[in-house]
Amino acid sequence: MSTxxxxxxxxxxxxxxxxxxxxxxAHDLEEERPPHAGPLxxxxxxxxxxxxxxxxxxxxxxxxLGSLTEPGPGLWPFAVAVAVTALxxxxxxxxxxxxxxEQFTRSSALTGLGVLSLIGLAALLPVxxxxxxxxxxxxxxxxxxxxxxxxxxAVISVVTVAAFYALxxxxxxxxxxxxx
Amino acid sequence: xxxxxxxxxxxxxxxxxxTGIAEAxxxxxxxxxxxxxxxxxxxxxxMLAPExxxxxVDRATDHGVRVEVRQPLHGDSLxxxxxxxxxxxxxxxxxxxxxxxxxxxxxxLGSTAQRILLDASVPVLAVKADR
Amino acid sequence: xxxxxxxxxxxxxxxxxxxxxxxVGVLIGMLIGVLPGLGPAATIAILxxxxxxxxxxxxxxxxxxxxxxxxxxxTITSVLLRLPGEASSxxxxxxxxxxxxxxxxxxxxxxxxIGSFIGxxxxxxxxxxxxxxxxxxALDFGPPEYAxxxxxxxxxxxxxxxxxxxxxxxAASIGLLIATVGRDTFTGAERFTFANLNLxxxxxxxxxxxxxxxxxxxxxxxxxxxxxxxxxxxxxxxxPSRKDLSDSKGAIARGSGIGFGLGVLPGGGAVxxxxxxxxxxxxxxxxxxxxxxxxxxxxxxxxTANNAAATSSFIPLLTLGIPANATxxxxxxxxLIQGVQPxxxxxxxxxxxxxxxxxxxxxxxxxxxxxxxxMVGIFVRILRVRPAILAPITALITMLGxxxxxxxxxxxxxVIVFGVVGYLMKKFGFDPGPMVLAxxxxxxxxxxxxxxxxxxxxxxxxxxxxxISGTILAAILAVVLFPLVRKVIRARRGEPADVRTPxxxxxxxxxxxxxxxxxxxxx
Numbered sequence: 001m002s003t004x005x006x007x008x009x010x011x012x013x014x015x016x017x018x019x020x021x022x023x024x025x026a027h028d029l030e031e032e033r034p035p036h037a038g039p040l041x042x043x044x045x046x047x048x049x050x051x052x053x054x055x056x057x058x059x060x061x062x063x064x065l066g067s068l069t070e071p072g073p074g075l076w077p078f079a080v081a082v083a084v085t086a087l088x089x090x091x092x093x094x095x096x097x098x099x100x101x102e103q104f105t106r107s108s109a110l111t112g113l114g115v116l117s118l119i120g121l122a123a124l125l126p127v128x129x130x131x132x133x134x135x136x137x138x139x140x141x142x143x144x145x146x147x148x149x150x151x152x153x154a155v156i157s158v159v160t161v162a163a164f165y166a167l168x169x170x171x172x173x174x175x176x177x178x179x180x
Numbered sequence: 181x182x183x184x185x186x187x188x189x190x191x192x193x194x195x196x197x198x199t200g201i202a203e204a205x206x207x208x209x210x211x212x213x214x215x216x217x218x219x220x221x222x223x224x225x226x227m228l229a230p231e232x233x234x235x236x237v238d239r240a241t242d243h244g245v246r247v248e249v250r251q252p253l254h255g256d257s258l259x260x261x262x263x264x265x266x267x268x269x270x271x272x273x274x275x276x277x278x279x280x281x282x283x284x285x286x287x288x289l290g291s292t293a294q295r296i297l298l299d300a301s302v303p304v305l306a307v308k309a310d311r
Numbered sequence: 312x313x314x315x316x317x318x319x320x321x322x323x324x325x326x327x328x329x330x331x332x333x334x335v336g337v338l339i340g341m342l343i344g345v346l347p348g349l350g351p352a353a354t355i356a357i358l359x360x361x362x363x364x365x366x367x368x369x370x371x372x373x374x375x376x377x378x379x380x381x382x383x384x385x386t387i388t389s390v391l392l393r394l395p396g397e398a399s400s401x402x403x404x405x406x407x408x409x410x411x412x413x414x415x416x417x418x419x420x421x422x423x424x425i426g427s428f429i430g431x432x433x434x435x436x437x438x439x440x441x442x443x444x445x446x447x448x449a450l451d452f453g454p455p456e457y458a459x460x461x462x463x464x465x466x467x468x469x470x471x472x473x474x475x476x477x478x479x480x481x482a483a484s485i486g487l488l489i490a491t492v493g494r495d496t497f498t499g500a501e502r503f504t505f506a507n508l509n510l511x512x513x514x515x516x517x518x519x520x521x522x523x524x525x526x527x528x529x530x531x532x533x534x535x536x537x538x539x540x541x542x543x544x545x546x547x548x549x550x551p552s553r554k555d556l557s558d559s560k561g562a563i564a565r566g567s568g569i570g571f572g573l574g575v576l577p578g579g580g581a582v583x584x585x586x587x588x589x590x591x592x593x594x595x596x597x598x599x600x601x602x603x604x605x606x607x608x609x610x611x612x613x614x615t616a617n618n619a620a621a622t623s624s625f626i627p628l629l630t631l632g633i634p635a636n637a638t639x640x641x642x643x644x645x646x647l648i649q650g651v652q653p654x655x656x657x658x659x660x661x662x663x664x665x666x667x668x669x670x671x672x673x674x675x676x677x678x679x680x681x682x683x684x685x686m687v688g689i690f691v692r693i694l695r696v697r698p699a700i701l702a703p704i705t706a707l708i709t710m711l712g713x714x715x716x717x718x719x720x721x722x723x724x725x726v727i728v729f730g731v732v733g734y735l736m737k738k739f740g741f742d743p744g745p746m747v748l749a750x751x752x753x754x755x756x757x758x759x760x761x762x763x764x765x766x767x768x769x770x771x772x773x774x775x776x777x778x779i780s781g782t783i784l785a786a787i788l789a790v791v792l793f794p795l796v797r798k799v800i801r802a803r804r805g806e807p808a809d810v811r812t813p814x815x816x817x818x819x820x821x822x823x824x825x826x827x828x829x830x831x832x833x834x
Binding site: 101 | 393401405477478480484485488495498502526533534535536537539697707715723724727730731737740757761
Binding site: 221 | 394538541543544
């Protein structure tokens with residue numbers, strides 16, 4: 001009796017260690033991201049796609065559905081939009097329990113700042129060339145988003161923009177709006 | 181009351197550790213070894229491997245010193261992290277290793293040691309590596 | 312079998328420029344495989360502007376190299392740091408890291424390299440044999456078959472794999488919708504353009520891809536909370552012993568088969584293959600307790616499988632013109648940019664591309680094997696660079712890169728818009744992959760469906776009556792109903808509705824961009 005149960009118990013104990021390792025790994029990976037958002041986020045997601053679906057349906061109807069024998073321009077978009085709408089409703093009704101969303105945290109504000117800096121780059125690029133906006137972008141991302149020291153920020157920003165200049169303008173002669 | 185050693189696996193760091201151990205033995209205080217890599221990258225040379233940590237623990241206990249090794253991550257300022265650990269463990273002394281830098285080196289790379297020396301709220305013992 | 316085109320293919324690959332592009336691709340692939348954060352899909356998306364200036368063959372050779380190179384790169388960090396660089400390397404962590412702790416990191420990396428090479432090579436041979444056959448068969452396909460096949464592909468990619476299936480299908484449907492923006496080719500009417508001239512010709516593939524995969528990934532990673540720092544890993548003897556090699560024989564053989572088979576399926580691919588190969592080895596083993604503690608088969612099997620799968624996932628693209636996963640969707644787009652229409656006619660109309668790409672994979676795999684061992688040290692050094700430094704550089708590459716395509720600032724704004732969309736999608740649990748795949752296939756599906764309706768005289772039952780499209784539609788039905796049926800059966804039995812092994816749970820948390828998660832399949 002004891003001889004048969006012993007190896008089984010031992011095996012069970014060993015298997016547990018492996019399970020522990022896997023759980024640890026999953027936990028590690030999860031720790032790096034913001035916590036999961038609640039059901040509200042799930043519903044919000046569903047509402048956004050629902051809006052898209054309904055808008056698609058309305059607009060597609062406007063383009064004319066035609067008939068099956070002579071499909072109008074709106075037929076296919078309408079069919080797809082119907083699918084989007086139906087699935088969105090399913091998401092709103094059934095999809096609240098899922099754990100696949102993330103909360104917006106304070107670092108999300110940094111992401112927002114990053115996006116604004118990109119918009120700034122796009123806006124300034126045709127006006128004053130790529131060098132200065134790129135430099136500013138690098139500084140914003142390195143210093144304010146990345147928390148690097150001013151020294152490192154300055155060095156890396158200048159080196160990067162210089163490298164881009166050397167690559168795009170000197171080596172590849174690709175037309176970019178530029179100052180120099 | 182504890183003694184803190186700011187530790188890196190360099191000659192200066194090891195010198196600091198020896199001095200820290202000696203001081204801790206002398207004053208009969210526990211030792212807190214702080215090994216702080218920078219936050220961000222998945223790998224950092226400053227981070228000690230588990231074997232290195234146990235080697236430090238062995239070295240200290242060999243001299244009869246109670247030791248704890250901490251590995252907090254630092255963001256912008258290592259000095260700040262050291263300072264906060266110092267406050268937390270009620271340090272009476274901070275021991276750091278000092279590396280000789282040329283004037284240009286001090287300019288470009290800045291000096292963590294200088295920050296620690298200037299900002300610390302307790303006495304700082306700066307140790308050079310044995311030549 | 313006529314071997315001339317195959318031999319010609321080698322001739323193309325062995326040209327110095329193409330060899331160089333292959334090398335560059337594999338190197339970049341390994342690099343980003345090592346780096347957590349960007350993955351092959353994001354990188355390929357960001358590098359799309361480069362493909363404008365070079366030959367189609369060279370472009371695809373390089374992009375392909377990035378793809379299968381990344382499969383191996385992810386292994387390095389899995390073994391040395393217990394940090395999977397790619398989703399397809401998550402399973403390798405369990406035994407790989409255990410081996411590293413026992414001082415056998417070199418053997419683990421070595422067997423992973425060898426397994427990857429063998430798996431890749433077996434897959435390429437299979438590809439070479441199978442692809443022309445499938446392409447020949449597919450020449451009988453008409454519009455109904457393409458419509459059905461496209462739909463099946465989109466569905467499979469959305470549903471096969473971990474969680475969020477409903478959201479993935481929603482994303483895919485929205486992708487189909489976005490594909491309709493612009494002028495309708497059948498009637499000339501403008502759809503969803505809102506009187507904006509830039510949208511009149513539809514939305515360009517490149518800004519969408521760069522935005523959703525490239526910028527979206529970069530923005531998403533900005534919120535990464537880096538908690539763990541590892542000590543630098545030391546790798547000493549980097550070669551498996553003879554015993555290791557003989558122990559792994561079976562695992563490598565089975566892994567090759569599993570990878571090849573699962574890679575072909577849309578939605579299958581590298582991640583799924585690595586999981587299945589590991590599970591199969593564990594179940595077959597006489598001492599399954601060894602797994603998780605340094606069983607060499609636990610490294611050999613998944614690594615072989617993921618490379619084999621990465622290679623075989625090219626088959627649907629090259630033979631049918633249907634991308635099997637998000638990365639293949641990017642290749643599809645890259646080919647379209649070059650004016651090459653993927654489809655069964657590709658093998659005849661562009662044999663240089665067809666065989667050039669396939670044969671480049673042999674060379675690429677050899678390069679991988681040669682470089683993987685000596686360069687491990689260098690690759691691990693890369694990990695010391697803080698992501699905060701790489702982020703703005705990649706962002707700049709993306710922004711300036713998209714500008715160079717059309718000298719258009721509007722394109723930059725498009726990338727930003729889709730970057731934000733991609734970021735929000737990931738925050739809310741939507742996979743960008745199915746959306747891009749559906750976008751890429753959307754025009755094909757719609758025009759095929761409309762052509763079919765014209766052929767059938769407006770009678771949709773024609774889809775069912777044709778044997779091939781009917782079968783495909785039945786498959787679609789099965790795919791849609793299967794999970795629902797499973798849930799009902801489980802509920803009846805009183806089992807939990809969502810059963811996942813801890814491995815699958817770990818994989819679903821895996822980093823390295825959503826495109827690398829199973830549903831989008833990039834790594």
